[in-house]
Amino acid sequence: xxxxxxxxxxxGVSASTVSxxxxxxxxxxxxxxxxxxxxxxxxGYHPNAGARxxxxxxxxxxxxxxxxxxxxxxxxxxxxAIAVATSARAHGYDVLLLTGEEGPDAVRRVAGSxxxxxxxxxxxxxxxxxxxxxxxxxxxxxxxxxxxDTSGLTCVDLxxxxxGALCVEHLAKQGHQDxxxxxxxxxxxxxxxxxxxxxxxxxxxxxxxxxxxxxxxPCEGGYDAMAVTLARILDERxxxxxxxxxxxxxxEPLLALLRQQGRAVPEDVSVVxxxxxxxxxxxxxxxxxxxxxxxxxxxxxxDHLVAKLEGRGSDQVxxxxxxxxxxxxxxxxxxxS
Amino acid sequence: xxxxxxxxxxxGVSASTVSxxxxxxxxxxxxxxxxxxxxxxxxGYHPNAGARxxxxxxxxxxxxxxxxxxxxxxxxxxxxAIAVATSARAHGYDVLLLTGEEGPDAVRRVAGSxxxxxxxxxxxxxxxxxxxxxxxxxxxxxxxxxxxDTSGLTCVDLxxxxxGALCVEHLAKQGHQDxxxxxxxxxxxxxxxxxxxxxxxxxxxxxxxxxxxxxxxPCEGGYDAMAVTLARILDERxxxxxxxxxxxxxxEPLLALLRQQGRAVPEDVSVVxxxxxxxxxxxxxxxxxxxxxxxxxxxxxxDHLVAKLEGRGSDQVxxxxxxxxxxxxxxxxxxxS
DNA sequence: AAATCGCATCGAAGCGCTTCGACAACCTAT
DNA sequence: ATAGGTTGTCGAAGCGCTTCGATGCGATTT
Numbered sequence: 001x002x003x004x005x006x007x008x009x010x011x012g013v014s015a016s017t018v019s020x021x022x023x024x025x026x027x028x029x030x031x032x033x034x035x036x037x038x039x040x041x042x043x044g045y046h047p048n049a050g051a052r053x054x055x056x057x058x059x060x061x062x063x064x065x066x067x068x069x070x071x072x073x074x075x076x077x078x079x080x081a082i083a084v085a086t087s088a089r090a091h092g093y094d095v096l097l098l099t100g101e102e103g104p105d106a107v108r109r110v111a112g113s114x115x116x117x118x119x120x121x122x123x124x125x126x127x128x129x130x131x132x133x134x135x136x137x138x139x140x141x142x143x144x145x146x147x148x149d150t151s152g153l154t155c156v157d158l159x160x161x162x163x164g165a166l167c168v169e170h171l172a173k174q175g176h177q178d179x180x181x182x183x184x185x186x187x188x189x190x191x192x193x194x195x196x197x198x199x200x201x202x203x204x205x206x207x208x209x210x211x212x213x214x215x216x217x218p219c220e221g222g223y224d225a226m227a228v229t230l231a232r233i234l235d236e237r238x239x240x241x242x243x244x245x246x247x248x249x250x251x252e253p254l255l256a257l258l259r260q261q262g263r264a265v266p267e268d269v270s271v272v273x274x275x276x277x278x279x280x281x282x283x284x285x286x287x288x289x290x291x292x293x294x295x296x297x298x299x300x301x302x303d304h305l306v307a308k309l310e311g312r313g314s315d316q317v318x319x320x321x322x323x324x325x326x327x328x329x330x331x332x333x334x335x336x337s
Numbered sequence: 338x339x340x341x342x343x344x345x346x347x348x349g350v351s352a353s354t355v356s357x358x359x360x361x362x363x364x365x366x367x368x369x370x371x372x373x374x375x376x377x378x379x380x381g382y383h384p385n386a387g388a389r390x391x392x393x394x395x396x397x398x399x400x401x402x403x404x405x406x407x408x409x410x411x412x413x414x415x416x417x418a419i420a421v422a423t424s425a426r427a428h429g430y431d432v433l434l435l436t437g438e439e440g441p442d443a444v445r446r447v448a449g450s451x452x453x454x455x456x457x458x459x460x461x462x463x464x465x466x467x468x469x470x471x472x473x474x475x476x477x478x479x480x481x482x483x484x485x486d487t488s489g490l491t492c493v494d495l496x497x498x499x500x501g502a503l504c505v506e507h508l509a510k511q512g513h514q515d516x517x518x519x520x521x522x523x524x525x526x527x528x529x530x531x532x533x534x535x536x537x538x539x540x541x542x543x544x545x546x547x548x549x550x551x552x553x554x555p556c557e558g559g560y561d562a563m564a565v566t567l568a569r570i571l572d573e574r575x576x577x578x579x580x581x582x583x584x585x586x587x588x589e590p591l592l593a594l595l596r597q598q599g600r601a602v603p604e605d606v607s608v609v610x611x612x613x614x615x616x617x618x619x620x621x622x623x624x625x626x627x628x629x630x631x632x633x634x635x636x637x638x639x640d641h642l643v644a645k646l647e648g649r650g651s652d653q654v655x656x657x658x659x660x661x662x663x664x665x666x667x668x669x670x671x672x673x674s
Numbered sequence: 675a676a677a678t679c680g681c682a683t684c685g686a687a688g689c690g691c692t693t694c695g696a697c698a699a700c701c702t703a704t
Numbered sequence: 705a706t707a708g709g710t711t712g713t714c715g716a717a718g719c720g721c722t723t724c725g726a727t728g729c730g731a732t733t734t
Contacts, residue, residue: 002449004721015720019721025722027680046449048391048450050391051387053390054388055720057689074411078411081434089438094435096431097433112339223619256596282560284590353713362692388689391689392719675734677732678734679733681728687724694715700712
């Protein structure tokens with residue numbers, strides 16, 4: 001393994017000079033710089049990460065904590081994770097993958113050992129047990145998701161409240177008066193996951209404002225659960241003409257059921273989904289949808305974390321504005337018979 | 338930040354003693370050990386990762402290289418990644434997440450900088466460009482997936498050849514004579530991804546042995562592509578009574594189409610899927626399937642890598658035996674009219 | 675011509691840990 | 705009682721890098 005000292009010797013300069021060439025923290029004559037760079041190339045030198053971390057007390061690593069349970073929103077998580085890894089590299093950072101398994105201990109371990117310079121937490125719950133630790137260790141961090149108390153924290157998330165409002169608006173504008181929301185699994189609401197509640201909030205308040213009737217029903221994924229849920233909705237509100245789905249694994253079952261019951265989309269029923277674009281486009285009907293901007297969230301999280309690490313940037317809540325893409329699944333409400 | 342020296346002072350011993358308590362590499366009297374452990378707890382000491390890495394030239398980090406493109410098999414990748422992270426922790430290792438983006442350079446960088454002690458590569462192609470580097474840097478590594486030349490490499494994968502054979506057997510045993518395979522997107526075959534070809538190989542040779550007719554058609558995911566593919570299959574082989582699907586995003590569209598065309602599963606058509614159990618169980622019909630044992634693959638990969646890192650373990654190819662779980666989607670072939 | 679400045683470079687002191695050799699203190703066996 | 709072995713602990717030497725202060729040296733100012 002090639003060391004700094006060997007590069008220095010090869011280039012006929014001192015070790016510190018090589019270091020300064022690498023970091024650019026002091027000016028180096030063009031001549032010397034080139035000689036050093038040439039030696040680095042010829043010897044195939046790579047700075048030793050451990051030594052660097054020790055001497056500079058910076059690891060150039062960002063920890064990413066993903067939820068352990070893989071039952072929810074998996075492709076989105078993956079997309080965020082990859083976006084984080086990619087943007088981190090662009091800033092010269094590597095990403096350490098932590099699972100939720102260790103829980104709060106992971107925060108302590110990473111902060112205490114200097115393994116990472118900062119961390120990004122995904123799937124933050126309203127009252128997350130990792131937050132107190134985060135605050136007291138003053139470990140630079142960014143949350144993806146919104147806890148109840150955001151004071152002293154930097155958070156990135158889709159503006160789910162606006163997302164809910166946007167969905168209702170879109171349907172109301174087309175004359176739909178009875179709208180049903182097919183939501184996440186009941187467990188998601190019981191866990192008080194922020195995004196689900198905020199979406200609901202946006203849905204409700206906007207429909208109140210627009211004078212539209214709104215029915216919300218949680219739904220487990222899968223065909224059977226969807227069948228039950230849909231039946232109940234149509235039983236309770238037979239005039240329902242607009243459906244809003246916020247549950248990836250309910251989308252395809254829903255479409256299959258509607259097809260089976262002879263309800264045409266969008267002629268009889270309009271459907272708006274809150275899901276990744278890929279799901280909306282690959283469904284059996286091109287779905288009008290509000291995308292979950294996974295990439296953007298990952299990128300924002302990294303940008304803000306890096307800003308903090310460099311001393312710029314401050315605590316703030318970044319809500320990404322939702323965008324609704326109209327595809328084939330929504331149209332004017334059918335005239336009441 | 339608490340250091341070893343501070344712990345030593347607090348416990349009234351030398352730094353090296355504390356180090357030996359931590360590593361267990363020399364015997365320490367019970368008395369001393371307890372005093373040191375108490376000091377560690379009281380001061381909240383965490384060893385500094387960088388210093389440790391520098392002194393021991395081991396980082397206790399495993400690099401995991403996931404494919405950049407997220408278009409394929411995403412939940413499986415995620416599950417593997419999480420299994421890797423979890424089992425790595427159980428062995429005292431952390432996981433560094435690398436995306437395929439950097440390509441072979443990532444191998445060089447990680448190996449050269451001592452950032453990680455070893456690496457796990459996912460989504461290995463038959464003739465992967467990272468392999469030559471891996472061989473020449475003698476970086477301990479484990480591949481998930483099988484390249485064309487496995488010499489000098491340790492690989493973990495599902496035995497896709499046996500998987501293909503198993504699917505055919507299951508259908509043939511129930512009297513199906515005409516079987517169609519709905520495969521991955523054409524691009525997957527063009528890229529010569531090993532698993533797709535090996536599955537096909539197993540499917541073909543076993544159906545030859547059993548005297549069963551087999552038709553293979555690649556298929557993009559989604560409803561429309563599936564519709565076209567299915568139509569072609571039934572046009573070419575109207576007697577097809579068994580379908581084998583190896584494409585997650587074709588599963589639900591296929592079921593929807595069959596339902597729509599009035600073909601009952603399994604009375605008219607039997608369907609076997611090669612997919613994660615979750616997909617098979619959440620589909621609109623409980624699917625007979627061969628699972629992709631993501632967790633097991635991740636765990637195996639880590640176990641073998643750790644064995645290598647500890648000097649045990651050698652180069653070998655580990656093929657995980659497939660298991661077919663019969664659910665509701667397969668039954669006896671309908672009698673020919 | 676002397677004093678001042680900025681630039682390019684060097685040497686040395688650590689960063690916090692592991693690990694090796696040394697050395698007391700204590701046990702056995704002779 | 706003495707040589708030899710254990711066992712438990714310590715001191716010191718690095719691991720490869722960053723960074724601070726010092727230094728030499730031309731260029732600029734007075």
